[in-house]
Amino acid sequence: MAGLSRTAREPAPAAPAATGAAAAARRVRPLRRLAAAVARRALMLVLLLALVFAAVELLPGDAASASSERGDSAADVEARRHLLGLDRPVWERFADWMTALPTGDLGTGARGQKVTDLLADPLPNTLLLGGTAFLLTVLASLALGCWAACRPGRLADRIVSHTATAAFAVPEFVVSVGLLLVLALWSGLLPAVTLTGPDGAPDSWTMLVMPVLALVIPQTGWNTRIVRGALADQARTPHVEAAHLDGLPARRIVLRHALPGAVPAIATGIATSTGMLLGGAVVVETLFNYPGIGSVLASAVSGRDTPLIAGVVACAGAAISLVLLAADLLRDGILGDHP
């Protein structure tokens, strides 16, 4: 997951400033730009997956030894290695896995289960958890950031800013333990862990509350700071200052004049949160026994199960890439019109 967040945190290359090109070129440009952005993200994902294969190779032991039993002789382990195809060079296995990927085939795990089967329930669960957390993070940080920006320099603004910094500084697991104590073990308001029903999804929506909050609280801290900062930058632009001098109400200035210009910066900031949200999900899922890909990933790494690790990374990476791509396009769209 560290690899993922690193990619996610990396600032997207700045869009080339429009230079008054010909009208014809202007019509083709958005399409070409989209294709380039998609290609860039896809390439990044492929590189990441190659890195995953190489990294697992560098770890001591392999899937054959990890899934063997203690009494197995060297010959037994070798037979298992052959069964799993681990006696072939790593680049060959990577090439095979990559060529099957476009057909939706993620290979077979070290214990003979299809990777797509192993991810069929956990992936939607994690997307539900991450997606809900993402949505709430966006709403909460926009609301808090705008609310503070309407009261620049006043007490409310300072409280929001400091609380946001503090919230971001607290790791997910600390938030989780706090929530668990207060909301489940002391008060009994919410279930302490997630139990899973016959449909593979959490038994009740109440089981999502704490995991979502544990992700939302730190990320809202981070993004509130970004929203507030972007609005502060906008407040110094001539058109916002003019609106201010015209005596328009603060709320109207923030929402109608400052916010639109701040969207690119906010979108980029929030997009980079996706990586941190999914990274945090691994921790939060473990604490709340939430049936997501975090648990799958942790066991896949200890089992040296390359196809399974790559499957998780591909899915998580694709989700992150999509959000980053959307942020790129949003920013390009806005900045493209107003260079």
Add this chain to the structure above:
Amino acid sequence: MDINRRQVLWAGGAMGAAALLAACSSGDGGTTDGKAGGDGAPKNGGTLRIGALGRAGAITRDPHGTQANESDYLVIALVFDTLAMPGAKTNTVPRLAASWEPSADLRTWRFKLAEGAAFHDGTPVTAEDVVWSLRRLRATPSGAARLPGVKAPESITADGAGTVVIVSDYANADFPLLTRLATFVMKKDTPDNALDKAPGTGPFMLDWYRGGNARLVRNDKWYGGTVRLDAIEVTMFETPQAMANALLAGQIDVASNAGAVAARTAATRKDIQVLRRPDDMAMPIVMRTAAGSPFADPRVREAMRLVVDRDAMVKQVLSGYGTVANDIMGTGDPAYAKDVPQRERDLEKARKLLAEANFDLSRTYSLVTTEDVSGLAESATLFANQAREAGIKVEVVKQESGAFWDKTWKTGDLYTTYWGTNDSVVFFASKTMVSEAGQNEAGWNDPAFDAAYRKATATADEKERAAALKELQQIEHERSGYLLWGMADGIDLAVAKVRGLPTLPGYGRVQLEHAWLA
């Protein structure tokens, strides 16, 4: 890995949480009677919600596969039956096989199947089904280790509908011991893609299974006796902490194999039973006995065994949830030599032995350990401190699990190991101590021990066999490569109303057929 550090911190947090919680609940005055005894006549009915450890990426449905998840093994063991199973008075008791009988040379074993045993779909179990299942087990990559000395398919045959004959390559008085843990019986010719719905013969039938969690319902026609529970719901937990929290919050009734940390946090709650299954886990220190090792001299090994403070180890490493051991593996065996005098700490004698053996005290010795099981790394650290008091410099080296099994296990001079099946002295002798053993962890080669082992396994006469077993254990106590300081209890947590839970160590933890709800 990042998550491990966090999990450790989390464990601390959970402990603090439970302490606070305990403080609160005891302040309430306690409305429950707190009685965990099994008094009263067993009642029928109810659903038992049990948590077991497991990880989503390691899910295995194949009864003959390598089950890394306790949750998967639990489900499989409730749905399918093995030929024999672990017992209390003798370490092997009948299950699907009602009885067994060896030939005079202890090589050919005839297992008679239980009367009335049938699959969940109503079909009677035949010897053909058993033969097919055993052959399938033998053909898995781990088959040779699970049925050692048995060649498939020719050594496993049916004799009529009710008898299975297995021939061992060598005389083995303890052969039925091998049929306890993995010999799950499925219907003949069950295809690999139908394993997840294959009917078993066990006390419970599978209602549904998904992502490691399952619901099982009672098999009313089970041949093995009355099953009281209507159903069992199994929930898989990635960590013991989350499992303990679920229990404390009332989401599950039993936390299977929850461990000492969870037990300590739950011990103050009067409405929670802490059930201890003794002799569950051995975490011995292995000293390499082969030439070239600093521990090749038996006097050095004895000195090391005199250096350890066993009571302190049990108290600190196991939080008191365990017992002191006497350097003999297989402490749960009914034939365990309780009369061998307990070895105590004796630094004086240890120093003398080390001097006699010219042990190099200026060197620092690495003790390699892992964090594979809880308490293992802690045991190494505490032992290193105790050794320092005798002037032996021991430095603990923590290895990542994969690196340990790849590079240190069976070749290192000094390392910690662990074993989860501890109810057979012969099991350890055959697997880890006889000179040709595949997992001879200490590289031990002791002709007298080998002779005692061969006598014990090749003798049908009970008295002679007992004498040989006694001698075997005496030699092991004196000079093997193991320093076994203590045994960890297996610990289950349960809410007050649950009765009849498993009492046996190791895989015995899955014996839920006699559980009931008060």
